[in-house]
Amino acid sequence: MHLHVRHESEYTYNYPVALGPQTLYLYPRAYPYQRLLAYELTIDPLPSRIVRNIDVEGNVQQLVYFNHPTRHLSVTAEMELQSDEFNSFDFVLFPFDTQRVPFHYPKSVEDLLQPYLQQVGVSEKVRKWAEEIALGADWQTTAFLMALNQTIREFTYEVRELGAPFPPEQTLTLCKGSCRDYTTLFIAACRSLGIAARFVSGYLLGNPQQEHQLHAWAEVYLPGAGWRGFDPTEGSVVVNRHIFLTSTAKPELAAPISGTYSGRATSTLRSDLTFL
Numbered sequence: 001m002h003l004h005v006r007h008e009s010e011y012t013y014n015y016p017v018a019l020g021p022q023t024l025y026l027y028p029r030a031y032p033y034q035r036l037l038a039y040e041l042t043i044d045p046l047p048s049r050i051v052r053n054i055d056v057e058g059n060v061q062q063l064v065y066f067n068h069p070t071r072h073l074s075v076t077a078e079m080e081l082q083s084d085e086f087n088s089f090d091f092v093l094f095p096f097d098t099q100r101v102p103f104h105y106p107k108s109v110e111d112l113l114q115p116y117l118q119q120v121g122v123s124e125k126v127r128k129w130a131e132e133i134a135l136g137a138d139w140q141t142t143a144f145l146m147a148l149n150q151t152i153r154e155f156t157y158e159v160r161e162l163g164a165p166f167p168p169e170q171t172l173t174l175c176k177g178s179c180r181d182y183t184t185l186f187i188a189a190c191r192s193l194g195i196a197a198r199f200v201s202g203y204l205l206g207n208p209q210q211e212h213q214l215h216a217w218a219e220v221y222l223p224g225a226g227w228r229g230f231d232p233t234e235g236s237v238v239v240n241r242h243i244f245l246t247s248t249a250k251p252e253l254a255a256p257i258s259g260t261y262s263g264r265a266t267s268t269l270r271s272d273l274t275f276l
Contacts, residue, residue, distance in 0.1 A: 002083075005203055008076045009075045009270070018261060019070060021259055024062040024064060025255065029060065034244075043074065051063040099142075101134050109221075113221055121167055121185075125172065145190070149237075161271075164251070168188035198220075203275075214256060218230050
């Protein structure tokens with residue numbers, strides 16, 4: 001499958017401002033079945049410098065610097081990828097005791113996974129809810145993940161373009177939320193049973209509700225399978241319709257554009273996402 005997406009963001013300021021360094025997470029991550037064919041980043045006003053590097057979690061980070069006042073900032077990322085079909089369940093969980101939850105990771109990887117095992121948002125209510133789902137799945141790891149996905153999929157979806165994810169217990173209590181709320185709840189439920197999980201930000205082709213905005217889903221680390229994607233908004237595993245931008249232990253670090261400006265102006269944001 002050939003994927004071609006353009007993501008445009010424009011900030012306008014009612015008075016001239018001095019832009020501080022801007023951090024961009026708008027460059028796709030590499031995966032074995034997904035290859036970047038072309039990438040173009042257009043920024044207005046023209047930056048004085050762009051530094052492209054790899055952050056602490058392996059994401060491509062672009063740092064953008066400016067040296068002149070401006071009343072607007074326009075950022076357009078256009079990318080083309082080849083995304084091949086693959087079987088998300090083509091793996092064997094090993095060591096075999098990881099086929100049931102809760103489990104412990106081999107010591108060789110457990111230390112590396114600590115940021116993705118932290119019990120952030122894991123309240124007693126979330127933990128008991130996760131255990132009930134695991135019981136219904138006979139405590140089988142893969143069956144639990146799919147059942148968790150499907151359970152959250154039945155919540156009432158709401159579009160909420162701005163703001164941090166709701167606390168997992170709030171999403172569980174209300175049984176509604178945005179894709180990032182669903183994802184944060186999914187992560188908390190996984191971590192409550194000892195499964196390392198992280199937040200992913202990117203794009204999704206094929207869902208009219210998601211095609212014109214950033215999307216969020218989760219990845220879990222499974223011994224013998226590595227990082228595997230689960231999308232609770234879709235209620236499915238991640239295959240070849242998702243484009244990965246950022247994977248992180250902390251959802252607040254997944255913003256596509258972040259930075260500061262100095263001046264007394266207020267800002268407004270217009271964003272447009274198009275699959276071509």
